[in-house]
Amino acid sequence: MTARAKMRASEREALSSEKHLRDIAQTVIRLGKSAGAEETEVHLDETQDALTRFANNGIHQNVAEHGLAVSVRTVLDGKTARVSTNKLDHDSLRTAVESSLSLAASQPKAPLLLPMPGKQRYTRVRRYIRATAELSAEDRARAVRKACDLAVKEGQVAAGIFVSGQMQSAIANSRGLFATHRQTRAEFSITMQQDPAASWAKGNAADVRYLDPQALAKRAKAARYRIWFGSGAGVVRVRMYRSFNEMWKGWKKNLYLLVGGTPGAVYRELVWVLPWITLALLAFGWKAPPAFVAGLGLLVARHAMYASTLLRNHFRVMYILYYVPAVALYAGVLWASYRAHAQGVVEWKGRRISVKAAEQ
Numbered sequence: 001m002t003a004r005a006k007m008r009a010s011e012r013e014a015l016s017s018e019k020h021l022r023d024i025a026q027t028v029i030r031l032g033k034s035a036g037a038e039e040t041e042v043h044l045d046e047t048q049d050a051l052t053r054f055a056n057n058g059i060h061q062n063v064a065e066h067g068l069a070v071s072v073r074t075v076l077d078g079k080t081a082r083v084s085t086n087k088l089d090h091d092s093l094r095t096a097v098e099s100s101l102s103l104a105a106s107q108p109k110a111p112l113l114l115p116m117p118g119k120q121r122y123t124r125v126r127r128y129i130r131a132t133a134e135l136s137a138e139d140r141a142r143a144v145r146k147a148c149d150l151a152v153k154e155g156q157v158a159a160g161i162f163v164s165g166q167m168q169s170a171i172a173n174s175r176g177l178f179a180t181h182r183q184t185r186a187e188f189s190i191t192m193q194q195d196p197a198a199s200w201a202k203g204n205a206a207d208v209r210y211l212d213p214q215a216l217a218k219r220a221k222a223a224r225y226r227i228w229f230g231s232g233a234g235v236v237r238v239r240m241y242r243s244f245n246e247m248w249k250g251w252k253k254n255l256y257l258l259v260g261g262t263p264g265a266v267y268r269e270l271v272w273v274l275p276w277i278t279l280a281l282l283a284f285g286w287k288a289p290p291a292f293v294a295g296l297g298l299l300v301a302r303h304a305m306y307a308s309t310l311l312r313n314h315f316r317v318m319y320i321l322y323y324v325p326a327v328a329l330y331a332g333v334l335w336a337s338y339r340a341h342a343q344g345v346v347e348w349k350g351r352r353i354s355v356k357a358a359e360q
Contacts, residue, residue, distance in 0.1 A: 015046055015048060015167075015168050021044050021180060025178065027090065027093055028042045028093050029173070029174050031093060032097050032174060035074075035098055035101055036101065037097070037101055038074075039074070039173065039175065040073070040074050040097070040173060041174075042070065042171070042172045042173065043071040043169070043171055044071075044170040044172075045167070046067070046068040046169075047066070047166075047167040048065070049065055049165035049167075050135075050163070051063050051163045052137060052163075054144050054158065054159060054161075062140075062141075069085070070084065070086070070088065070093065070096065071084040072093075072096045074097065074101050074104055076101055078109040079104045079105065079108070081107055082103075083097075116175050117177055118175045118176050118177060120179060125181060128182045128183050128206075129184045129206055129208070132186050133184050135208055140164065146217070147160075147190055147216075150218065151192055151217065154221055155194060156193060156221060157192070158220075159191050160188070160189045161187070162213065164185070164186045164187075164208060165184065165185055166184045166185075167183060168183070183206060185205075188202070189202040189203075190216055190220050191220065192217070199222075201219045201223075250348070251333045252346060253346045259334065261341075269334060270334065273327060275298065275302055275327070278298040281294050282296065302323070306323050307320045
């Protein structure tokens with residue numbers, strides 16, 4: 001079976017039957033009784049979620065997960081404690097019950113502890129929609145494609161997520177209570193950016209048929225709210241790095257992954273950031289003055305572009321003085337980060353962390 005087929009099968013896998021949940025609950029209750037618990041309560045929570053993530057007008061991640069967790073609460077001599085596990089075999093459930101009783105025994109008595117409720121009748125809440133439960137990765141991809149096509153048509157860049165899933169809960173206890181609830185969910189969130197404007201829209205529903213990703217994309221496209229990054233001086237204070245050495249090690253640890261985690265991504269970033277043509281003209285200009293003048297002009301143009309960015313984001317234009325050293329520092333730490341990941345080890349706060357360089 002291919003990876004895509006496995007993913008599709010995982011996404012379409014059904015939730016556990018009510019009988020299966022009842023069997024697990026009854027097993028835990030029997031284990032609690034045999035272990036000496038006065039009362040035993042069981043919570044079961046099962047979730048099956050799938051997510052499609054997109055950025056730069058394209059899908060870059062599709063993941064799915066399916067899990068069932070069991071939470072056991074026991075009562076002994078007016079004391080209570082809870083233990084959770086995601087292992088459903090008999091030995092693991094017995095261990096959870098015994099651990100809960102052991103923790104309860106070490107707790108002080110709770111004078112206001114109420115007895116567990118007996119059998120109850122609950123009104124069914126209809127929030128389980130088959131169309132949402134059966135939504136596939138291909139269905140989400142088609143919706144994302146339409147939203148991204150709209151962004152491309154408008155000269156914008158789209159990013160966001162499309163999530164669909166189903167979940168159920170069950171509660172049971174040794175006094176005869178047993179109740180279940182299941183529901184589905186779908187959520188679409190999108191951010192549209194067209195420098196310097198950005199906007200965001202989000203929608204969610206139990207029934208995916210009431211969710212219109214393309215309409216949300218159009219709403220985000222039309223808003224075009226302007227954004228800017230302001231200085232946090234006098235507003236917030238951070239102290240992640242206490243010295244230049246710590247800052248260098250922190251960026252050395254993360255920057256390679258941040259730009260893409262491949263040698264090709266590092267190459268593209270360096271080509272984009274470093275003023276190669278400007279540097280070549282300035283170097284050649286010692287023998288050819290016109291080349292030096294041209295290189296100087298390109299350097300001034302780069303400073304002007306940087307000044308425009310600073311002003312647009314409400315920073316002081318004098319910060320252009322940091323442009324040249326900042327470019328050199330950024331390129332240096334990026335290269336150091338690449339070398340560290342290529343060698344497989346980075347250092348942080350006195351620890352040597354093993355990493356695996358991504359393949360190109």
